[in-house]
Amino acid sequence: MTPAAAPAESPSAPTYGHFIGGAWREPIGGRTFESRNPARRQEVVGRFAAGGADDIDLAVQAARAAFPAWARTPMPERADILLRAARLLADRKEALAELMTREMGKVLTEARGDVQEGIDMTLYMAGQGRRPSGETVPSELRQKRCFTERVPIGVVGCITPWNFPLAIPTWKVMPALLAGNAIVFKPAEDTPLMAVRLVEILIEAGLPAGVLNLVTGFGEDAGAALVRHAQVPAISFTGSAEVGHAIAAACGGAGKRVGLELGGKNAMIVLADGDLELAVDGALWGAFGTSGQRCTATSRLVVERSAVAEFTERLVARVGQLHLGDGLDPATDVGPVINERQLHRIHGYTEAGQQEAARLLTGGAIATDGALGEGFFYRPTLFTDVRPAMRIAQEEIFGPTTAIIPVDDFEEAMTVANGTRYGLSLAVYTRDLQRAMAAVDRLEAGIVYVNAPTIGAEIQLPFGGTKWTGNGHREAGTTAMDEFSEWKTVYIDYSGRLQRAQIDTHQTG
Numbered sequence: 001m002t003p004a005a006a007p008a009e010s011p012s013a014p015t016y017g018h019f020i021g022g023a024w025r026e027p028i029g030g031r032t033f034e035s036r037n038p039a040r041r042q043e044v045v046g047r048f049a050a051g052g053a054d055d056i057d058l059a060v061q062a063a064r065a066a067f068p069a070w071a072r073t074p075m076p077e078r079a080d081i082l083l084r085a086a087r088l089l090a091d092r093k094e095a096l097a098e099l100m101t102r103e104m105g106k107v108l109t110e111a112r113g114d115v116q117e118g119i120d121m122t123l124y125m126a127g128q129g130r131r132p133s134g135e136t137v138p139s140e141l142r143q144k145r146c147f148t149e150r151v152p153i154g155v156v157g158c159i160t161p162w163n164f165p166l167a168i169p170t171w172k173v174m175p176a177l178l179a180g181n182a183i184v185f186k187p188a189e190d191t192p193l194m195a196v197r198l199v200e201i202l203i204e205a206g207l208p209a210g211v212l213n214l215v216t217g218f219g220e221d222a223g224a225a226l227v228r229h230a231q232v233p234a235i236s237f238t239g240s241a242e243v244g245h246a247i248a249a250a251c252g253g254a255g256k257r258v259g260l261e262l263g264g265k266n267a268m269i270v271l272a273d274g275d276l277e278l279a280v281d282g283a284l285w286g287a288f289g290t291s292g293q294r295c296t297a298t299s300r301l302v303v304e305r306s307a308v309a310e311f312t313e314r315l316v317a318r319v320g321q322l323h324l325g326d327g328l329d330p331a332t333d334v335g336p337v338i339n340e341r342q343l344h345r346i347h348g349y350t351e352a353g354q355q356e357a358a359r360l361l362t363g364g365a366i367a368t369d370g371a372l373g374e375g376f377f378y379r380p381t382l383f384t385d386v387r388p389a390m391r392i393a394q395e396e397i398f399g400p401t402t403a404i405i406p407v408d409d410f411e412e413a414m415t416v417a418n419g420t421r422y423g424l425s426l427a428v429y430t431r432d433l434q435r436a437m438a439a440v441d442r443l444e445a446g447i448v449y450v451n452a453p454t455i456g457a458e459i460q461l462p463f464g465g466t467k468w469t470g471n472g473h474r475e476a477g478t479t480a481m482d483e484f485s486e487w488k489t490v491y492i493d494y495s496g497r498l499q500r501a502q503i504d505t506h507q508t509g
């Protein structure tokens with residue numbers, strides 16, 4: 001079960017095992033599953049081990065065994081391994097991007113961006129390995145030194161989704177490794193091959209056996225077992241809000257740390273004084289890039305009423321020009337959605353919108369003509385006359401669907417934009433600096449954009465959301481290390497006598 005570099009085409013698609021304790025292994029239960037190309041469902045990209053609780057336990061024991069030596073390895077030495085991994089990722093960028101398009105469907109230019117984000121994150125974390133990671137703080141007592149340092153947590157469970165199959169794993173794995181943790185990594189069942197490739201690269205870069213363990217499989221089996229495992233003190237999860245909150249509840253009850261990056265219902269506000277052509281460009285990219293399958297996707301367009309007619313006319317024309325197809329075809333603007341279940345779920349939202357009397361302007365159908373019928377393609381969909389309380393204005397769709405919500409003025413735009421339970425990414429288009437800054441002040445989200453769509457995060461800044469979207473953690477940037485390390489506070493008293501804080505320093509009378 002060693003992963004071969006064979007062309008991953010069905011029916012001879014290779015079978016991949018788990019990677020545990022430095023070796024590829026068959027799943028204990030012997031079960032496997034397939035990863036298929038969402039643009040051509042008959043194409044099997046690979047067969048993968050379907051892990052369960054026994055595989056997870058094996059991986060956790062391997063991680064526990066590797067942890068002490070890895071935690072003692074100097075941080076710059078750990079960072080050097082990341083640097084080598086970043087170089088390998090860069091060397092293989094094109095091959096990884098093509099594989100990503102075949103496994104996950106996003107168009108090739110975006111797949112290259114996903115790999116680049118992984119390279120950037122890995123390089124960034126390598127650099128963080130030589131930065132200060134603590135503070136010297138003055139003591140109130142004489143002959144006493146106080147400082148803080150980051151220490152690893154132990155075995156960290158990383159559970160990732162399929163929409164950024166390389167970038168998101170690097171957001172977790174790289175800081176977790178740099179901080180000195182050992183990892184059990186459970187990638188999404190729709191994109192296990194990208195996870196295998198990432199693990200191979202880290203091994204090649206020199207990561208010691210057992211430090212990073214990969215268990216592929218389904219969320220309710222492998223994922224749930226990882227969350228439950230008593231010797232995994234921290235979980236980092238990116239995925240749906242439903243699953244994330246259930247995981248948080250399980251972790252809370254067991255006294256575990258949990259970092260959550262969940263969904264969004266992101267809005268772009270278009271004020272009448274804004275550059276409408278720029279806003280249309282932004283809406284197209286924000287709503288239909290990655291077929292709308294980004295947690296930051298622009299799924300609401302909150303437009304000041306006096307600009308609605310012109311904005312809508314321009315946007316409808318542009319949506320009509322979007323070319324749906326296989327992401328490997330350079331003519332393609334919008335690729336497939338991830339799987340059949342998601343295809344029907346997205347269509348269910350079109351039906352919900354129509355039932356609630358939103359007006360469908362374009363799209364709203366599963367594409368079945370010609371080669372599109374072989375994959376999971378949904379026509380880019382635009383609704384208007386959407387009211388804020390409608391399901392399509394409140395629930396995360398995760399597909400190429402967006403909704404124009406007309407509002408009377410700036411005040412109503414703020415209320416509507418903030419009026420969902422999510423708090424990930426909000427954008428405002430205006431040429432008025434005062435209104436732009438007022439929006440920055442008032443928008444309730446982890447990320448706010450001015451004159452740019454709701455997607456487009458850069459790895460050197462914190463990423464995450466408020467309200468239902470998260471639980472206070474931020475990935476990426478310097479904040480990434482907070483999720484994957486503990487603080488240790490150290491007091492060194494070299495006075496040779498008992499010194500009592502607060503008491504000896506405040507003697508009265």
Ligand code: ADP
Nearest residue numbers: 160161187188189218219220223224239240243
């Ligand atoms: P999506 O709808 O985007 O697939 P999910 O939240 O279902 O999002 O999945 C994100 C990740 O969480 C995947 O790796 C999936 O296997 C995993 N997962 C799903 N259900 C559970 C669960 N009950 N416990 C742990 N992990 C899970």
